[in-house]
Amino acid sequence: MEYALQQLVNGLTLGMIYGLVAIGYTMVYGIIGMINFAHGDIFMVGSFAGLIALLGLGMGGITFVPLALMLALLFGMMVTSLYGFTVERVAYRPLRGSFRLAPLISAIGMSIFLQNFVQVTQGARPKPIEPVIRGGVVLAHADGFDAVLSWVQMLIIVTTLAVLVVFTLLVARTPLGRAMRACEQDRKMASLLGIDTDRTIVLTFVIGAALAAVAGLMYLLYYGVIDFYMGFVAGVKAFTAAVLGGIGSLPGAVLGGLLIGLIETFWSAYFSVQYKDVAAFSVLILVLIFMPSGLLGRDEVEKV
Amino acid sequence: MAPTQPAPQRSASSSVQAALKDAGLAALIAFGVAAPMMGLRTVQGQGGLTISPRFDTVAIAVAAVFVGRLLLHAWQHRGGALRFTMPRLPGIERFAGPLLLAIAVALPFLPGVGRYEVDLGILVLTYVMLGWGLNIVVGLAGLLDLGYVAFYAVGAYTYALSAQYLGFGFWQALPLAGLMAATFGVLLGFPVLRLRGDYLAIVTLAFGEIIRIILLNWTSVTGGPNGLSGIPRPTFLGLSFTAGGGPGSFSDFFGLEPSPIHRIIYLYYIILVLALATNWLTIRLRRMPVGRAWEALREDEIACRSLGLNVTMTKLTAFAIGATLAGLAGAFFATRQAFISPESFTFMESALILAIVVLGGLGSQIGVAVAALVMIGGFEVFRGLDEYRMLVFGLVMVSIMVARPRGLVGERTPSVVLKERKAIDAALVREGAG
Numbered sequence: 001m002e003y004a005l006q007q008l009v010n011g012l013t014l015g016m017i018y019g020l021v022a023i024g025y026t027m028v029y030g031i032i033g034m035i036n037f038a039h040g041d042i043f044m045v046g047s048f049a050g051l052i053a054l055l056g057l058g059m060g061g062i063t064f065v066p067l068a069l070m071l072a073l074l075f076g077m078m079v080t081s082l083y084g085f086t087v088e089r090v091a092y093r094p095l096r097g098s099f100r101l102a103p104l105i106s107a108i109g110m111s112i113f114l115q116n117f118v119q120v121t122q123g124a125r126p127k128p129i130e131p132v133i134r135g136g137v138v139l140a141h142a143d144g145f146d147a148v149l150s151w152v153q154m155l156i157i158v159t160t161l162a163v164l165v166v167f168t169l170l171v172a173r174t175p176l177g178r179a180m181r182a183c184e185q186d187r188k189m190a191s192l193l194g195i196d197t198d199r200t201i202v203l204t205f206v207i208g209a210a211l212a213a214v215a216g217l218m219y220l221l222y223y224g225v226i227d228f229y230m231g232f233v234a235g236v237k238a239f240t241a242a243v244l245g246g247i248g249s250l251p252g253a254v255l256g257g258l259l260i261g262l263i264e265t266f267w268s269a270y271f272s273v274q275y276k277d278v279a280a281f282s283v284l285i286l287v288l289i290f291m292p293s294g295l296l297g298r299d300e301v302e303k304v
Numbered sequence: 305m306a307p308t309q310p311a312p313q314r315s316a317s318s319s320v321q322a323a324l325k326d327a328g329l330a331a332l333i334a335f336g337v338a339a340p341m342m343g344l345r346t347v348q349g350q351g352g353l354t355i356s357p358r359f360d361t362v363a364i365a366v367a368a369v370f371v372g373r374l375l376l377h378a379w380q381h382r383g384g385a386l387r388f389t390m391p392r393l394p395g396i397e398r399f400a401g402p403l404l405l406a407i408a409v410a411l412p413f414l415p416g417v418g419r420y421e422v423d424l425g426i427l428v429l430t431y432v433m434l435g436w437g438l439n440i441v442v443g444l445a446g447l448l449d450l451g452y453v454a455f456y457a458v459g460a461y462t463y464a465l466s467a468q469y470l471g472f473g474f475w476q477a478l479p480l481a482g483l484m485a486a487t488f489g490v491l492l493g494f495p496v497l498r499l500r501g502d503y504l505a506i507v508t509l510a511f512g513e514i515i516r517i518i519l520l521n522w523t524s525v526t527g528g529p530n531g532l533s534g535i536p537r538p539t540f541l542g543l544s545f546t547a548g549g550g551p552g553s554f555s556d557f558f559g560l561e562p563s564p565i566h567r568i569i570y571l572y573y574i575i576l577v578l579a580l581a582t583n584w585l586t587i588r589l590r591r592m593p594v595g596r597a598w599e600a601l602r603e604d605e606i607a608c609r610s611l612g613l614n615v616t617m618t619k620l621t622a623f624a625i626g627a628t629l630a631g632l633a634g635a636f637f638a639t640r641q642a643f644i645s646p647e648s649f650t651f652m653e654s655a656l657i658l659a660i661v662v663l664g665g666l667g668s669q670i671g672v673a674v675a676a677l678v679m680i681g682g683f684e685v686f687r688g689l690d691e692y693r694m695l696v697f698g699l700v701m702v703s704i705m706v707a708r709p710r711g712l713v714g715e716r717t718p719s720v721v722l723k724e725r726k727a728i729d730a731a732l733v734r735e736g737a738g
Contacts, residue, residue: 052340090702109700125348289496
């Protein structure tokens with residue numbers, strides 16, 4: 001029982017990280033209908049930016065942990081926002097209005113580029129980091145096994161929820177959010193009604209990238225080691241999460257992320273670690289076969 | 305960084321000012337992008353990670369962006385557009401194919417072509433075949449498949465395992481590999497082909513990963529990460545290509561000096577024949593009812609359904625035939641390498657093959673061949689650049705796509721014509737909407 005509780009906590013934490021990355025996929029897909037393959041690598045860049053910031057702050061003498069984390073988070077978000085902006089301008093905007101596969105190939109190229117850019121500039125070796133936050137609270141205790149909710153996990157869950165609330169409000173209440181939803185429904189009509197669609201799209205990328213930076217820093221704090229290749233697997237899982245939850249839906253992305261995280265964790269805990277990805281992907285395939293538009297997605301009505 | 309509209313006419317001084325301002329802005333963004341990653345390198349020190357700053361590379365990158373942006377402005381000011389069109393030589397479509405074919409057939413015997421070049425030719429032709437195979441799925445039937453490499457892996461492992469456990473030779477295993485891959489194609493295709501474009505893409509991606517993970521972890525059968533080695537080489541009508549010659553070998557039978565180049569040239573012709581057979585099959589299929597159904601399906605699924613086409617069966621045949629071809633290529637890959645491991649079947653391979661198909665121009669046979677030559681050949685040429693190679697590779701992929709979104713060969717001949725056969729622009733061909 002305690003073991004299961006521990007897995008639940010671990011799964012939720014992992015799921016929150018996936019959920020944050022998945023939001024970036026789902027928003028971009030919702031608004032321009034493309035799989036932003038480079039998003040996983042933006043997440044990786046965000047993780048590296050967080051690492052660089054933490055190291056820099058440590059060398060600069062700022063060791064007060066909440067402040068350092070806050071600054072690292074801001075720095076990471078700034079860096080990835082810039083990356084999101086640049087990637088959109090360089091690789092996707094010239095292809096707007098082109099056929100559907102063109103931006104996908106461009107995105108795959110961008111993903112390869114970003115991975116190898118970081119490999120060349122930061123080195124191929126994994127980057128380990130000392131735990132920034134230690135300890136936690138014991139939730140339950142039985143025959144020598146403690147189910148622990150560590151402070152890092154708590155931080156991840158709380159931060160993710162806070163970020164989610166902020167961004168849900170952003171999409172639901174602000175003019176920018178309204179513009180985004182309008183573009184999602186009908187881009188041509190939105191531009192006829194005076195919405196700067198190019199600006200809205202680039203801001204969507206920037207927001208998605210900033211969320212990826214949050215996820216990247218959380219990943220760094222949680223696992224304590226990152227490398228240039230981590231974006232691919234995390235990106236595929238997060239995209240899986242977005243599809244599972246119903247692509248285009250924000251709560252769906254988080255729900256999908258949580259499900260993928262939980263499936264993965266429980267499968268590793270009770271069956272086999274090697275096949276955890278197979279479990280996650282199999283669930284995806286099953287869900288899509290029986291609910292082709294995901295858990296919270298709307299059915300698309302095809303008109304002729 | 306391309307503005308979508310040409311700059312309006314302005315006076316010379318103000319346009320220079322605007323260009324400088326824009327280039328400055330681009331340089332600023334480049335600084336923001338480059339400084340954290342290039343400027344602040346994390347290195348493993350004695351007491352954990354530390355940062356070693358080096359801003360010279362950042363300065364170079366920023367300067368390069370500034371100058372590049374200015375040049376772009378100058379180019380656009382002179383009326384240049386960012387979209388490039390291929391120079392159209394009259395009759396190139398008619399001559400390019402036969403010319404390339406002639407070169408391909410004669411390659412091993414051309415002067416100056418050694419072992420390395422023939423080996424490279426084998427590699428390029430493998431990707432040409434894979435590209436043509438995937439072209440049936442993506443280019444003709446309009447189904448976006450991101451897990452094509454799974455079928456390639458199935459073919460390769462089918463041969464390796466049947467050789468290990470059943471003692472099959474290459475020619476016995478080749479049809480089996482194709483059949484096995486087709487079975488997997490149908491197994492996957494049957495439930496998932498009802499899905500719309502991008503969902504199909506992600507499911508095929510997931511399937512590719514599942515296959516790879518199973519190959520990686522089913523150690524007792526597949527050898528896990530160590531892979532399978534000692535896969536037998538193909539024989540020529542029962543004559544082997546052993547290095548030392550001896551009775552029953554190719555060199556002995558024909559009275560030639562034993563040389564490893566014989567085997568390589570033989571492999572080269574095997575893959576050439578396989579690739580040409582793929583091409584021939586595609587061209588024939590396009591004229592058959594099933595091929596027309598694929599193209600119709602790509603253009604409009606609803607119209608097809610209302611005209612009584614069995615959509616699922618049509619998609620399934622495309623999927624199965626594409627998978628078969630990948631399986632055949634996989635068996636060839638296994639016999640060529642004599643060693644296979646899951647590392648050869650990552651998502652990157654799928655992405656590469658898809659990139660070849662799209663960069664070549666969807667549905668264009670010659671375009672796919674040219675794209676395979678450019679991508680794989682170029683990739684090999686820059687082998688010395690090491691880790692910068694993939695960096696450049698990614699950049700080239702983006703640049704080709706931005707410059708020529710319709711692929712290198714942006715037009716194609718229609719499969720069915722009323723009166724005269726003329727090339728149509730690829731922009732008129734839809735894909736993947738199904």
